[in-house]
Amino acid sequence: MSSGPDLTRLLQEWKNGDDQAIGRLTPIVYNELRRLAAHYLRGEHAADTLQPTALVHEAYIRLVGQNTPDWQGRTHFFGVAAHVMRQIMVDHARRHLSAKRGGGAPVTAIDEGLSFAPEKSRDVLALNDALDGLAAIDPRKSKILELRYFGGFSVEEIARSLDISTATVGREQRLAEAWLHRELSRGES
């Protein structure tokens, strides 16, 4: 079912600063991403071919439609998708780790399938913390990484969206990645 008009409206509300809108967008965007992911993961080499950024592009076409010439709407959607993916993964990882730690019922093999492996949960949280750490000293660089890797933005799209030159995006991304890499390596050693 196409939910075009509603989604467009939600995107608008989110853009206008309605914080509630993101909560409402989440299930729609996530369900679509998930559906597409399921499709990709069905194949034999599934895990290797699945590209999160491609999912976002496809989800956009399915949910909003490819005939929408509204470039801004598209940017917003990608921004939302990036945010949604990041937030959902972090929530899930956090809840999973705390369920493991929090005593209570042990995680039985029987529904282990439902969960994220703990080391993956930690990876996700480390990545999230590193992005948050970067955002604390340089929000724009953190945003660039989020848009690029969770949202599937091209360098040109990031440049337009943040109103900076593509060269600046390239430079900032280079530094941001170096920073992120260092932070993540620290955790490992």
Place this chain on the structure above:
Amino acid sequence: MNPECWKSVGELFERAVALPPGERTVCVERGSAGDDELRKEVLSLLASHKALSGGFVQEQIRNSVVAFYQATLAHPTSIGPYRVIRELGRGGMGVVFLGERHDIDGKAKVAIKLVCPGMDSEFILSRFRRERQTLARMKHPNIAQLIDSGTTSQGLPYIVMEYIDGPRLTDHARELKLETDARLILFLSICSAVDYAHRNFVIHRDIKPGNILVDPEGVPKLLDFGICKLLAESVSDLNPNDTASRVLMTPSYASPEQVRGEGVNLLSDVYSLGVVLYELLTDKSFAKLDSHAHGRPVAHSTDPRASMAVDDRALKRRLSGDLDTILMRALETEPHRRYESAALFADDLRHHLLQQPILARPQTFAYRAAKFLRRNRVKSMATTTALLMVLAGFLTAFLRGTGKTQLIQLTTGNGGNSSSPKPDALRSLRDSTTEVREVIASYPQSAPLSTQLYRAVASQELGDRLNRDGNFAEAKKAYADSVSIAESNLKSGQDSFLTVFIGSSRKLGLNAIAQGNRDEALGFARHALELSSRVSTETSQLAPARGLSAMAVIYAELLRSPLRQPDDREQAISWLRKSAEAWRQAESHTHLGALQQYEMRETEQALTYLENK
């Protein structure tokens, strides 16, 4: 690191990284000009940059995302004590599995609804908890029952529902080629379920054939309260931009106001019931989805007359007339022109089945006479009071909804049970009187107007329950509370306060009669009359009519009580005449809603009854 430093780090990094690798260290040594911290930071970033093969971050994120999807796409083999058999369906936020208990021989099948792994955000979880709490309160033969609920070891909440193994009501009727009357009777049980939900302060919001299944015993059941809305929200939330629900609902069956994203109330359910009835009677779908309109239904332009959709002569004849009229009423685009409740909708279908005049039709003399002749005789009315009290019940039935939801929000605002509740504990509701007392106690002292209204309604509700238990003294206190709260808010101009004020005053009077206090009873009625003649509300034209009927109710009740005095009958008739006259006047000045027309007609009928007795 402060922004100034970070800026220097960035600049120096940029300068160095542009050079061939061999020259970078020198550049940094020079550029940092003795600032040791700056030098170390930039060198470490350069080292990191060098170690960073192309696409490292991208790969890192990709791996996490893929692992996440793989984990969350897997099916559980069991949930709590239930073995999962297969997936039944997937909705906006939850996934439903068919399951059965491990440890019980009966192997009864159940439907287990689980929050989708990965969808466990607070927003979703709170909705899910709400559905769980809503369902726990719902006990109706035509509503799929909550059996159990709990939390998986992963911390995901689930609910276990009665599994209805049967076809949709519409398919069932078509396959069995049921007669129209049989279809109507099946449909009435769904109206009853919806009305029950409304009286429990819940709007379903997604009534459609797919949510109405017929179990193997032939009993229709309403399912899926996933996007239900508690009534108070729709009342207190004057601008409910509930977009998520707008997206979650099913456009073909949603009311025009739902599709437009406007406020949803119980009239939206009435509309959806109308669509279901249309499809049930015609075996045709009501709204055709227009693919060019992004899934928006073009329902509003569809002719709601069922007779126009069928070719069979006999069926066309059967549907034309009353049933067309009833459908037109239920499917009005403007909510206020629809039946004002599922109960009134059902009443009209019952009228039709019993060949009595329906409400939806303009009450022309010819029509009434035709109906009268068709019936063997006019159904005798038990007593005038009983008749009028039905009316009093209607008056507050809608308002009552507003009170209780507030309670639900207040008592469940603490997030509900985090540990998995025992099924039996969840199912056994507390003693109802205690519950209502708790509601009232939970209202803040200095409350906004809407809360004052809830308090007044809840107090009246408490009085009703105490009265029913024979606890007249306590009931009197509760009614008096309700009267005084409503009375002190009459100046707000909200019609609802007047309605509650009159309703509770009447009940206070009846309560006094039950306790043998004739004068006190009349005192309450006179007080109500006096105030209602002075009050000015949104619909103040109706106030005198209602005040006068309060007097009539008390005299009518006195008439059949041991406190009876010789001229009570004359008094009752006289006040009913005045009330009927006031209704007629109000009618000439303002458009009366269905409920008000009903009130007016009941007053007239009570008068006719007393006059001819």
